[in-house]
Amino acid sequence: MLKKELSIFTFADLLELFPNRHIDKTKVNKIREIGPQTDFIQVAGTLVSYEMVGSGRGKRLVAQLRDSSGMLELAWFQGINWVIKGLHVGSDYLVFGKTGFFNGKPQIVHPEIEVFVPANADGKNFLEPVYPSTEKLKARSLNGRQIGKLTFALLSQIKPHDIVENIPQYLLDKLKLMNRYDAYCNIHFPTSTELYEQAMKRLKFEELFIAQVRLNLVRLQRHKVSRGVVFEKVGEYFNTLYSKYLPFELTGVQKRVIKEIRTDTGRGHQMNRLLQGDVGSGKTIVALLSMLLAADNGYQSCLMAPTEILAQQHFTGLSELLKEMPVEIALLTGSTKTKERKRILQGLIDDTIHMVVGTHAVIEDVVQFKSLGLVIVDEQHRFGVAQRAKLWEKAVVPPHVLVMTATPIPRTLAMTAYGDLDYSVMDELPPGRQPITTVHRYETARGKVMDFVRSEIDKGRQAYFIYPLIEESEKMSYEDLMQGYEQVKSFFPEPKWRISMVHGRQPAEQKETNMQRFVSGDTQIMVSTTVIEVGVNVPNASVMVIESSEKFGLSQLHQLRGRVGRGKEKSFCILLTAASASKDARERIKILCATNDGFVIAEKDLELRGPGDIEGTRQSGALNFKIAIIVNDKDILEVARNEAEKLVDEDVELSLAKNLPLKSFLHSQKSRNGWGKIS
Numbered sequence: 001m002l003k004k005e006l007s008i009f010t011f012a013d014l015l016e017l018f019p020n021r022h023i024d025k026t027k028v029n030k031i032r033e034i035g036p037q038t039d040f041i042q043v044a045g046t047l048v049s050y051e052m053v054g055s056g057r058g059k060r061l062v063a064q065l066r067d068s069s070g071m072l073e074l075a076w077f078q079g080i081n082w083v084i085k086g087l088h089v090g091s092d093y094l095v096f097g098k099t100g101f102f103n104g105k106p107q108i109v110h111p112e113i114e115v116f117v118p119a120n121a122d123g124k125n126f127l128e129p130v131y132p133s134t135e136k137l138k139a140r141s142l143n144g145r146q147i148g149k150l151t152f153a154l155l156s157q158i159k160p161h162d163i164v165e166n167i168p169q170y171l172l173d174k175l176k177l178m179n180r181y182d183a184y185c186n187i188h189f190p191t192s193t194e195l196y197e198q199a200m201k202r203l204k205f206e207e208l209f210i211a212q213v214r215l216n217l218v219r220l221q222r223h224k225v226s227r228g229v230v231f232e233k234v235g236e237y238f239n240t241l242y243s244k245y246l247p248f249e250l251t252g253v254q255k256r257v258i259k260e261i262r263t264d265t266g267r268g269h270q271m272n273r274l275l276q277g278d279v280g281s282g283k284t285i286v287a288l289l290s291m292l293l294a295a296d297n298g299y300q301s302c303l304m305a306p307t308e309i310l311a312q313q314h315f316t317g318l319s320e321l322l323k324e325m326p327v328e329i330a331l332l333t334g335s336t337k338t339k340e341r342k343r344i345l346q347g348l349i350d351d352t353i354h355m356v357v358g359t360h361a362v363i364e365d366v367v368q369f370k371s372l373g374l375v376i377v378d379e380q381h382r383f384g385v386a387q388r389a390k391l392w393e394k395a396v397v398p399p400h401v402l403v404m405t406a407t408p409i410p411r412t413l414a415m416t417a418y419g420d421l422d423y424s425v426m427d428e429l430p431p432g433r434q435p436i437t438t439v440h441r442y443e444t445a446r447g448k449v450m451d452f453v454r455s456e457i458d459k460g461r462q463a464y465f466i467y468p469l470i471e472e473s474e475k476m477s478y479e480d481l482m483q484g485y486e487q488v489k490s491f492f493p494e495p496k497w498r499i500s501m502v503h504g505r506q507p508a509e510q511k512e513t514n515m516q517r518f519v520s521g522d523t524q525i526m527v528s529t530t531v532i533e534v535g536v537n538v539p540n541a542s543v544m545v546i547e548s549s550e551k552f553g554l555s556q557l558h559q560l561r562g563r564v565g566r567g568k569e570k571s572f573c574i575l576l577t578a579a580s581a582s583k584d585a586r587e588r589i590k591i592l593c594a595t596n597d598g599f600v601i602a603e604k605d606l607e608l609r610g611p612g613d614i615e616g617t618r619q620s621g622a623l624n625f626k627i628a629i630i631v632n633d634k635d636i637l638e639v640a641r642n643e644a645e646k647l648v649d650e651d652v653e654l655s656l657a658k659n660l661p662l663k664s665f666l667h668s669q670k671s672r673n674g675w676g677k678i679s
């Protein structure tokens with residue numbers, strides 16, 4: 001039971017099941033103290049009554065608790081049968097939860113509740129741990145308290161040397177951290193809040209530090225040990241494009257990143273680099289120049305995009321830039337025709353094709369290269385770790401990997417999820433861009449919005465209308481989109497206006513045709529779902545209307561918005577919502593209206609949603625910490641990162657005597673959790 005519900009297999013697991021919080025029996029509030037500003041509160045009182053009220057989805061169990069100062073209502077919507085079993089009118093209970101007001105009366109919905117036991121007379125151990133436990137365990141009466149008893153029994157059996165220190169002593173001294181044994185004792189059964197906080201700090205540091213040491217080891221070992229193909233020279237291809245066919249001057253940031261890549265790929269070790277650049281910062285040209293660098297050194301390269309549309313667009317764009325040059329470039333996607341596919345596969349084996357642009361199709365097993373030297377993954381978050389791992393099988397010496405993403409990842413997340421990668425940031429946009437003006441409008445103002453869009457189109461611009469893709473119901477999204485299409489059409493009737501529509505249900509060819517018509521300016525309006533999201537580049541488009549924008553996440557809205565503001569003209573993004581949009585949604589929209597800076601938005605997104613949902617990190621698993629919460633523990637993370645870096649830099653083999661505790665700990669953990677390469 002314990003195993004299944006809480007995945008506890010060993011004593012160590014039990015010790016690492018940390019309490020959610022402690023009950024400070026000395027800190028019980030009075031019910032009368034509850035006000036509109038009160039957040040969480042703990043009160044003790046007598047149960048006066050309980051009853052079932054309401055029906056259907058509003059059906060709930062309501063209980064009344066009284067202390068010397070007043071009455072508090074408790075309500076449960078779920079787990080009612082189980083809760084009722086524990087309620088006895090006339091008994092005293094200790095109740096903890098988030099307070100609210102219902103019909104003007106204070107209330108706690110789904111409180112934590114337990115039979116009230118007065119604090120120990122001697123005043124010791126007054127902080128009682130509360131452990132997470134699941135409904136199923138509770139049903140078997142193994143609740144948080146029982147877990148506490150098990151843990152207590154275990155802790156009283158073990159000696160300091162049973163919990164081996166894993167942080168080098170000099171770091172404990174320097175950072176004034178509690179030792180490991182004390183930390184375990186005090187995280188569970190602290191005798192003061194201060195000790196508890198010290199234990200907490202120590203264990204958070206430990207967790208983040210160990211993770212950072214691992215990531216830095218991978219990174220440094222790659223720098224020092226792994227083999228990589230060498231791009232030693234800049235040659236004909238690179239120079240020709242650079243001096244003859246580049247349609248613009250590179251920005252300072254683009255130059256810097258290309259230099260970083262050159263240095264990285266020239267050292268004989270494999271490059272594994274994450275390139276972050278906000279939408280429109282000009283990553284594509286960096287990719288192309290890197291591919292030409294590979295070609296100059298006799299290596300093939302591939303550029304992978306998450307969707308066919310993007311792959312196609314990259315292919316068209318790159319072919320255009322390369323058209324006067326003797327460079328063979330091919331497009332390989334799921335819908336490449338058999339004959340063409342055969343030609344490409346042969347060309348890659350023969351080495352007559354220098355570079356291939358594609359979707360997942362590129363990493364299928366049948367695709368073999370003669371000499372693959374560089375893999376570029378665009379808009380990385382659509383590619384899983386496993387897919388990237390496949391690349392390793394494509395060459396004897398692993399190719400260099402450049403991962404490009406336009407979804408800025410907050411620094412803290414980047415450090416934890418991609419800490420083993422080298423890292424470049426493009427934080428400057430090409431010159432001449434005007435910031436996008438973003439506004440929020442209610443659906444009721446649609447008529448005015450349409451008038452505005454029309455005035456932009458009259459000036460020769462183009463417009464996007466975006467509809468949400470509802471993950472649970474493809475059918476519903478489709479219907480919404482179709483309705484939207486009809487609506488747009490009624491405002492912009494043919495033949496005066498022409499509309500493209502793109503969505504996930506279309507055959508690739510149709511998508512392509514519609515896309516192309518919009519790119520070429522043949523259609524002025526693009527109606528689409530979020531398939532348009534990444535990378536699509538139509539500089540003449542100056543307005544984007546996002547329908548039901550309350551249904552989108554912050555980062556996603558920012559991504560979408562990045563489709564406009566790519567040309568010289570002033571661009572606009574109009575976020576439509578229903579009047580009923582939630583407070584959270586309005587908060588997101590407010591942020592978007594206030595800033596165009598993807599990094600600021602990413603930080604906000606992280607604050608609002610927590611790390612689990614941040615795009616690009618969801619599958620990484622590197623963020624599942626037991627005790628640290630990286631959003632809140634930024635400072636500890638920063639220190640852990642610095643110390644880990646210093647330590648690994650100085651002693652990549654961990655062979656210095658002072659680092660031995662760490663070395664043996666990492667060794668003992670190896671069997672516990674596999675720590676693979678990220679790419």
Ligand code: ADP
Nearest residue numbers: 248249250251279280281282283284285430537
């Ligand atoms: P992203 O980083 O979002 O992939 P792109 O590579 O698609 O951005 O570039 C966005 C637009 O900016 C393209 O139209 C591209 O031609 C243009 N661009 C890129 N670099 C420069 C530059 N140095 N000067 C002017 N325009 C540039």
Ligand code: MG
Nearest residue numbers: 283284378535
């Ligand atoms: Mg791009």
